[in-house]
Amino acid sequence: MPDPEVVMASSLAEAVAAFGDGSGVTVIGGGTVVTPLLTHGALWPKAVLMLQGAGLAGITDSMVDGTVGGGTLEIGAAATLAAVADVAPEPLASAARIPDYEIRGQATLGGNLMIGGDLQTALVAMGARVRSAGAGGERVDPVAEFIAAPSGRLVLSVEVPRPRAGVFVQQRRRHSHTHPVLTVAVARRADGGVHVAVGSLAERAPAVACPSVEHALAGGAGPREAAAKVVDDVLPEDDPLASAWYRRRVLPVLVARALEQLEPAGGGHMNSPEVGT
Amino acid sequence: MNLIVNGRVHTTAAGPLMTLLYVLREELGLTGAKAGCQHGSCGACTVLVDGEPRRSCLALVGTLDGASITTVEALGEPSHLSDVQVAFNEHYAAQCGFCTPGMLLAATALIKRKGGPVERDEVVEALGGHYCRCTGYVKILDAVVAASRGERLGHMAPLTLEVRPVEP
Numbered sequence: 001m002p003d004p005e006v007v008m009a010s011s012l013a014e015a016v017a018a019f020g021d022g023s024g025v026t027v028i029g030g031g032t033v034v035t036p037l038l039t040h041g042a043l044w045p046k047a048v049l050m051l052q053g054a055g056l057a058g059i060t061d062s063m064v065d066g067t068v069g070g071g072t073l074e075i076g077a078a079a080t081l082a083a084v085a086d087v088a089p090e091p092l093a094s095a096a097r098i099p100d101y102e103i104r105g106q107a108t109l110g111g112n113l114m115i116g117g118d119l120q121t122a123l124v125a126m127g128a129r130v131r132s133a134g135a136g137g138e139r140v141d142p143v144a145e146f147i148a149a150p151s152g153r154l155v156l157s158v159e160v161p162r163p164r165a166g167v168f169v170q171q172r173r174r175h176s177h178t179h180p181v182l183t184v185a186v187a188r189r190a191d192g193g194v195h196v197a198v199g200s201l202a203e204r205a206p207a208v209a210c211p212s213v214e215h216a217l218a219g220g221a222g223p224r225e226a227a228a229k230v231v232d233d234v235l236p237e238d239d240p241l242a243s244a245w246y247r248r249r250v251l252p253v254l255v256a257r258a259l260e261q262l263e264p265a266g267g268g269h270m271n272s273p274e275v276g277t
Numbered sequence: 278m279n280l281i282v283n284g285r286v287h288t289t290a291a292g293p294l295m296t297l298l299y300v301l302r303e304e305l306g307l308t309g310a311k312a313g314c315q316h317g318s319c320g321a322c323t324v325l326v327d328g329e330p331r332r333s334c335l336a337l338v339g340t341l342d343g344a345s346i347t348t349v350e351a352l353g354e355p356s357h358l359s360d361v362q363v364a365f366n367e368h369y370a371a372q373c374g375f376c377t378p379g380m381l382l383a384a385t386a387l388i389k390r391k392g393g394p395v396e397r398d399e400v401v402e403a404l405g406g407h408y409c410r411c412t413g414y415v416k417i418l419d420a421v422v423a424a425s426r427g428e429r430l431g432h433m434a435p436l437t438l439e440v441r442p443v444e445p
Contacts, residue, residue: 003292004294006292006293006294006339008293008339028337030335031335031336031337031340032317032332032335035296035317035334035335035336035337036315036316036317036334036335038294039296039315039316039334040315040316048293048294050293050337050339050340052339052340099405099406100320100405100406101330101383101402101403101405101406102317102320102323102330102331102332102383102406103317103332103335103406105329105330105331106331106332106335106336177317177318177406
């Protein structure tokens with residue numbers, strides 16, 4: 001087989017042109033997922049697009065006065081998870097604090113979105129929007145829609161509206177390199193509404209919003225009562241990490257825990273404990 | 278593609294999709310970075326890239342033009358160990374030694390980052406991606422904390438290993 005054609009993009013325009021409609025192109029941001037596939041011969045791409053020099057790692061914060069809630073963070077697709085964890089509000093900061101130090105410093109936001117990573121859950125709860133390129137040109141989509149069908153798109157950046165408060169809770173083993181068993185993100189958005197998302201429901205399954213829980217909360221239900229509704233919003237599956245039965249049992253507990261930690265509107269306290277197994 | 282490896286410029290013949298681990302071990306004969314799991318999980322291939330610990334098995338040559346690489350070979354020598362190496366020796370923090378180069382480099386970077394004594398939980402966090410199958414970790418944590426405080430037990434005989442530089 002011929003060697004892959006490798007483009008090391010030195011600008012956004014070059015990256016977008018090399019990506020085209022995405023067919024046959026393997027994109028490398030940090031390379032933490034793709035590199036082992038190349039090394040072990042599990043992937044022999046026709047064309048490779050490397051984003052490191054494309055200027056996609058910037059983070060812009062529209063809010064400078066330090067108020068909690070309001071303003072938008074625009075995070076470039078090639079920003080590392082370490083950089084995201086440093087600047088992002090909860091629940092995104094805790095979601096980005098994946099194990100371990102070295103991987104966090106190399107893995108990127110765009111890559112995490114494309115592989116069904118932990119950040120999806122936080123971004124869905126926060127109502128983020130994804131700017132991407134591909135067939136038909138540039139597009140901005142709500143993150144929940146984007147991650148449901150991400151193929152053929154090159155993530156350029158993610159717009160993250162800053163919530164008033166947020167909590168990220170996950171069920172995972174410390175420092176394990178597997179996906180978490182479950183992730184839960186809750187965010188009280190700038191308009192005061194509480195939004196809930198869950199992820200890791202199955203191997204590589206996209207994170208989903210939980211309208212039944214949100215509806216119950218808006219109707220005045222307490223955290224536990226509202227959290228119980230989460231089973232109406234999800235279709236957990238069996239995978240090597242956990243069974244669907246286990247996920248259905250644990251999820252309401254995690255959602256309740258996240259909601260209980262979310263401060264009332266206007267509160268600035270953010271907390272995100274790690275749940276042991 | 279040029280890399281600066283342990284202070285020397287190296288022009289690599291490897292393509293952009295080869296790993297830094299390959300360049301170090303196969304081109305340069307620097308075998309301190311270990312080829313363990315080769316998918317980023319075990320930490321044994323960790324080196325410093327521009328001062329930050331990185332998995333050399335996940336670092337593609339195409340992303341490293343002009344980068345400065347430090348491997349365990351440049352950390353100290355048998356006759357003049359670095360502080361972290363002394364602490365590992367004094368605290369019996371190495372047994373089989375396979376994970377030790379990665380541990381040493383990650384710990385060295387942590388202490389430099391913090392600029393002073395580090396707490397035990399900071400070491401746990403910083404070394405969380407490094408697997409050791411021998412020591413049970415306790416002695417490694419002891420060693421890194423001691424090194425960060427500049428503590429020396431001074432009870433070990435000086436190392437008398439013969440230095441045999443590897444020809445690149």
